[in-house]
Amino acid sequence: MGALVSNRGLFGTIAAILLLMTTAPLHAQLRAEPPDWWLGMNNPKLQLMVIGEGIGRTTPSLDYTGVSLDAWHTATSPNYLFLDLIIGPEASAGTLPLRFVFPDGRSENLSYPLQERERPASAYTGFDATDVIYLITPDRFANGNPENDRWPGMREQKVDRTDDYGRHGGDIQGIRDHLDYLADMGFTALWSSPLLENDMPESSYHGYAITDFYKVDPRFGTLEEYKALSAEAASRGIKLIMDQVANHCGLYHWWMEDLPFTDWIHYQKEWQQGQPYTVTNHQRTVNQDAYASEADRELMNAGWFVPSMPDLNQDNPFLARYLIQNSIWWVETLNLGGIRQDTYPYPDKDFMAEWARAIMEEYPNFNIVGEEWSYNPLLVAYWQHGMANRDGYQSWLRSTMDFPLQQDLVSALNQEEGWDAGLNVLYQSLANDFNYPRPEDLLVFADNHDMDRLFTQVKESPQRAEMAMAFVLTAPRTPQVYYGTEILMENSAKPGDHGLIRTEFPGGWADSPVNAFTGKGLSPAQKTMQLRMRRLLQYRKGSWALKSGSTLHFSPQDGVYLMARKFEEETVVLLLNKNKAPYTLELERFSELGVSGELWEVLREKTVKWSGKLNLDAPGAYILTTSK
Template sequence: MKQVLLIICTVLLCVPVMAQVDRVEPPFWWSGMKNPQVQVMLYGKDIAQYSPELSGVEILDIHRTENSNYLFITLNTDGVKAGKFEILLKDGGKVKQTIPYEFKERRPNSADRASYDASDLVYLLMPDRFANGNPKIDSHPDVVEKVNRKLDGGRHGGDIQGIIDHLDYIEELGATAIWSTPMCEDNDEKYSYHTYAQSDVYKIDPRFGTNEDYKRLASELHKRDMKLIFDYVTNHWGITHWMMKDLPTYDWIHQFPGYGQTNYRMTTQMDPNVSQYDYRYCMDGWFVKTMPDLNQKNPLVLNYLTQNAIWWIEYADLDGFRVDTYSFNDKEGIAIWTKAITDEYPNFNIAGEVWMHDQAQMAYWQKDSQIGAIQGYNSNLPTVMDFTLHDAIMEVFKVESPTWNTGIIQLYENFVNDFLYPNINNILVFAENHDTPRINELYPNFEDYQLAMTLIATVRGIPQIYYGSEIGMKGDKDKGDGDIRRDFPGGWPGDSNTAFTAKGRDEVQSKYFNFSKKLFNWRKNASVIHKGKTIQYVPEQEVYVYFRITEEKTVMVILNNNKTSKELSLDRFSENLKSFQKGKDVLTDTTIKLGNKLSIGPKKSMILELEN
């Protein structure tokens, strides 16, 4: 018996141990990139002991970390043609594993792709709450949380197919681009529907569909001359991300050790008097306990995030990014990340979430800001979000007794500070988004919705609207995020009402939609709004007037924030009215003669295309 055991043990010891690579990221790459270097990460049990070889492609660097389960291989793709290759893992002269790898052909003019800009209207939606096009994937064995539409914070089953099924609706509304909240896999046990705590950044969450489905969404949009904006998260991953169980390096994430809460004080990023303690806890602290903070100071992390972003652009043929919690990142690291992407794609627009309440502090984060330059900083970020305008909109239309600095004057004062921004026409303007109070909950009167949307659609910058508001959808932020992220009516089989079609909309939904459709489709072709100069007048008696002007066109916008009609003396606006004798009101299709005075109804807006 002892002899038999000895023979078995001897045989087992003689069996060669084979490498086992479980992950290869990026899973493939492209030939002909401007930056010819790509760093391929291999993950598997103890694979760092092996030496990689790749016939036909130069290996520039082999990087090993303190974790022997990772191997980072930097390749030079300069001159490498599209095709299939093999990465060999060797132990001495013996091949332990052969890993297929591919370099694909880029789309024609991929580097010079156009992006979203001030001519677009961005429709923000949350895929889980928009429409359920494939109920078969509502729950999935690869992820923990299952569908539960009765739970505000649960998975409701919206998916990519649901978006594709209703592109006619979004196009009819007048939107030209879709910004969807993230779609990469989020394997949290609960609240995974928002997908900001991602567990795999190379994989679409299976409850939304597949990577191919996402690519198909972009393709279907492009057929309509519409655009797809990817919501990218650079600051953090989810606690269930596969790497969190086996980090490549201890400092892949910020550790205190382990969890440390951010102080959310983004002003520490530019405060010349800041303590290092506060500075660290802003940038390095975790957003919440379920979102480990990524360390962009680590070159491996920064390169991983950069390549992942570029991979999605090439793979899905994307038209732009919105970057979550931009100003919580390591500010030097995120500037490098942003520049690497815009170097590869010079026209690619990236809007960063800089949720601050002071224009100078927000302007600090836009590319080529003179404010940032004071401290020698340039974020390279093309677009910031106009949160101060949002702040004003949240207040102005409900002010009962206006004062020197409250009421509609708050809109005027916001635009006074436009000089702070290096590129004011490339700023994202919005009344609400998926994190803020619903505009129709705050202002339940249709007239206030008209005022807010007229403003958003006619001022400088890139307008963004939030799904459902165009049909009067409400939601109470005080009841939780789930309530401001309600299901779009008609997006689920069996819904009692569908707002996706004119026949299915009730009277209230129709009123909101018809107004929105008229306004947004007019804007689509109004180049004077896309690129015109703004001339504004100090509001009087809660009436705000501004002009958008090009050499070819002049538009006069009037917002009456009163509950009574007002009469304007037009002499005050003669420098812009010039010899114009009439104006066509875009919202009513009526022509108004321009005399000495102009009357406007209570809580009304007018958009006048001036004519001789």
């Protein structure tokens, strides 16, 4: 839950925050959101939020062939007007001449761009199990443009690289500068935490307190740079995944000074009266619990995540439409290859189904992954489209985040072996796949930006870290790797410290003493981890067994677990060996795999013989394939 991790109690009371808010004119210039739109969309309807001083008192009109002004709606605030447009098939690209006439006869004009689509909807291909996703916290990955570290007029000006929760200066240019590293490693998709404006007074680096849903944070770069990132990534075979937030916004979002309606955010009246905000109960099970009280459901859905993040009320139909169109606008603008939706179970679940449905109907080949931070596979499965839920709910999500398997993977590696402990935990966890409509679409990971780094979780054991990542990259799942996991980055000095979890990537700053992009200064263990992950990632790119093959596994014995993936003539065997001493594995038990003779060991790049017995001379992972 990206939103929860950076509060640290720094914002004080709501009343104190309000005193800090700018007094600059909010609606001095007439504008509309979305800022532009396209011809030929699956849904011909478009609702514009027009913002301007007193615009709600005007009568709008439009004269443009193929585009009709179907209706308009006033808000509680006089400074908003919502226009319902219908874009017909005979419309052509151009500028819509919107005219607004005030009661006194004055008028204002707004030119609204209507564009041709650059690509058909079918060309928007979402990430899937053929991909490996690299997750980045942009402020901590690489600083490609020090000139934008501070930005005039923004509330957090200070750059302090000694502060885990301060801004460090990483940006879009830094990511662009190192796309070759991602491609060379073998990653095929890039997910960064949000890059939109977070004009918050403190801890603005993480991105989840958005203050403008249509504006790139200038300390990260510009919209043109964001577009360039997408295009340059695509040229290297890397899809761009956008981290979005429908549940809440930042307290300093521009509309908080003049909310459109009296129900735009939850507990709006209390907040405007300076009362303490109402926190969510975080009881995500109310979405599925047939016995849940309405009081618990209401508090879960409407409560604020933290004081700095007002909870958005998607029951307001204008806000609901705004959020749906915003997501589609970004897909179209950036040629996205996916969306990751933060805190998925917290908003109204019927709205979230409508939100996902609208996107998937617009882009049939797209993909969305929702964050359900639960270790209960029943709760995770509830959100996957195609699940036969007892209440009939369908979420339209192809993918959800597999927190249950992540927890069991780490537990399996850390525990002593036993009939229901150690590697048996992993074996039994994977056996839960009967619960999911499409287990291969679940997003599996060993760590991410909200939890201790893998190397810390496995008590700084390189062998356990290697086993964890070998499993993540060979399991029947869509794998995600957190930046720096490939070089054993850790936060062991402060477990649970989210600022430290998002440590700077070595080499991303000019003064970095270690450079993981080039290998300079890495320890032998770090170099080995990076090298072996690169070998596996590159092999995986050409392996249909790992991308879409059938799966077979054997219950662990004597500290060894075997899982195999098979596609046509290719068989890939994963062995996880927890034995500290050399171990001889008897192979007769695995005869149904149908493999024999010489196999290629991917991680160590050597030939091994599969016949009778196999010697495992060290703890760690072994990946054997019939196809070199």
